Amino acid sequence: MKVLVAVKRVIDYNVRVRVRADGSGVETANVKFSMNPFDEIAVEEAVRLKEAGATAEIIVVSIGPAQAQETLRSALAMGADRAILIQTEDAVEPLAVAKLLTAVARREGVELAIIGKQAIDDDANQTGQMLAALLDWPQGTFASKLVLEDGRAVVTREIDGGLETVSLALPAVITTDLRLNAPRYASLPNIMKAKKKPLDILTPADFGVDVSPRLVTLKVEAPRQRKAGVKVADAAQLFDKLKHEAKVI
């Protein structure tokens, strides 16, 4: 069984994101980028399935600039078998990503797609759901556990107030939540080997997909800085301030 894993190159989670002075977006020059952490979990899950003998081949796909090759190499070093970069310098919205992944899934004949539940840059949380709809496959989102048995995917989902377990007929789309697994460190020998694994570079046009954005960004602003708080003497004073100053009660 072939598995498709999608990975996105995002600003590293350790980096404090800064809004550009002109409000046109966030600063990306010489900022550290790395793989979206939820996608790292997706790669890890696919590698574990393969190690357990449940799958045959892991195809990792990224849509983004030329530098996304580094992100794909990281996934290959973790254990994916081959990579496809659909190269575009433009910002790509979830619908376009889902369309491209649909095209790859069909072309490659994959039976399972594992992707992060959201990317930490735009926090859209849409691609997996759209992908399932376009492929007309069942979806198991926010997965904290995944078991493949008897041609079905049993997915434990993190929902409000507890866990929900769903059983999906394959092929299916799974989106990963934080507690699904702890991704491994790529070892030095595997990083070396990953450099020799196949990485194909294609463009959105190769799939006949129009990736031009449907949304217009008007302005990007940093959140307003919090003002320093004040200490109140007692509950009565707090009540007074909430009522007369903040006017919230």
Add this chain to the structure above:
Amino acid sequence: MTREQMAFDCVVVGAGPSGLAAAIRLKQLKPDLSVCILEKGSEVGAHILSGAVFEPRALNELVPDWKARGAPLITEAKDDHFYFLTKVKAYPLPTPPPMHNHGNYIISLGNLCRWLAIQAEALGVEIFTGFAAAEVLYDGDGQVKGVATGDMGIGKDGKPTETYAPGVELVAHQTIIAEGCRGSLTRMLFERFNLRAECDPQTYGIGFKELWEVDPAKHRPGKIVHTIGWPLDTATYGGSFCYHLEDHQVIVGFVVGLDYANPFLSPFEEFQRFKTHPLIRPLLEGARRVSYGARAISAGGAQSVPKLTFPGGVLVGDTAGFLNVPKLKGSHTAMKSGMLAAEAVVEALDAGVPEATSYPDRLKQSWLWRELYHVRNIKPSFKWGLWPALAYAAFDSYVLRGRAPWTMHHRPDHIQLKPAAASRPIAYPKPDGKLTFDRLSSVFVSNTNHEENQPSHLKLKDPTIPIAINLKLYDAPEQRYCPAGVYEIVAGPTLGINAQNCIHCKSCDIKDPTQNIIWAVPEGGGGPNYPNM
């Protein structure tokens, strides 16, 4: 358990200017050599912090067509200003010749390293980022045969966690140690091969740097300002720098000699206070601080350079200590040392001998050594205090022209602290959150992170000393010299070590009065993630 092994002709520890220059030179001289670089930062440039006014001399020799290849040397140095500050006034001083910067560039050294890494990779150098060299490997004859990376996924309790991955042994004919100032493997090699037997102790400074985005109306690309004097007293070595970079960015920084004597002195707060001077404040008012970092620098110069070779390897760059103190520059010398070492290493490999013995000779015949030798008495003269030192520096540079028949010597920084009882406490103003900041909000903009579940990489040889000696005698100076708030005295009293805040400056390893703190590498990838620094 046995570790996996990978074999190379040469392994370089550290992807800074010296390590990258060495790797590039190796491949230029002998393209079929297999060369790899280990870098503890999460990416090349993540741990690089420098002023930096860059003298392109070594780069011209290494990559003559750097301009065509798009090296990030953008802003040419223009006017140099040098001031002596009192609390409210700034008196212009003549700019000493070593501080003339015509032909130099104001750059981000981190970005230059990112670019050098691309050049190195194009030549076939393998660069592994996020892996810390934690151990030197020796063969049966005691010769260095490579390094091992640290284990990953070890928990706070010292036991393997779910993500445990053992370190890897990188074996090589020659190991090039390019760790930067106060390298942790270098320290082991100093002892093992007695490399410091015939040189002065190294002496250090701690450098702070902040990157600001300023009002375009106040921005003068290429402008360079250095100051001495306030807020430091005349007994303490140090001064400030302020460089106008491209894109409305201004670099503000401060260096304090780690040979300071007053245990109440806080280099971090001296820097914060400096920014409130009338010379600087107007520039930063309404501006935005983008990044913060700090790093120790070697200031010992020629007389502190250790033996540079040992069987199986060499030391290059600031871990050996090639900073030119009066010039306030070490990147061009670091690169040059890497290039000279690479030439000697290739010669040794060709001859099949274990030690690249021609490296020190090549060094002594190069412009690098002439530069360092001429200025060797400037920094030590500051032991007399600011004014006598400036007078001596002028005499040494203008009259003797660096050819003094004497060489002054250094004492190690950690023995220079006076007891707290004999020192004057210093009251620093509270940060305002706009121009001046506290340590924690500063560490926040250095993008520092360490995997939380790992053993502390800051180790105490004797856990009783921080209280019994440091607190009792010196009022716990580690609380003040650490630029990241790693050390704090907590109830007990006991010394709390917040290792995850560490920005890898190495000052604690240097300044601790009894040398009780050992800075070892944490899990690879940890530490700051400096952008454009």
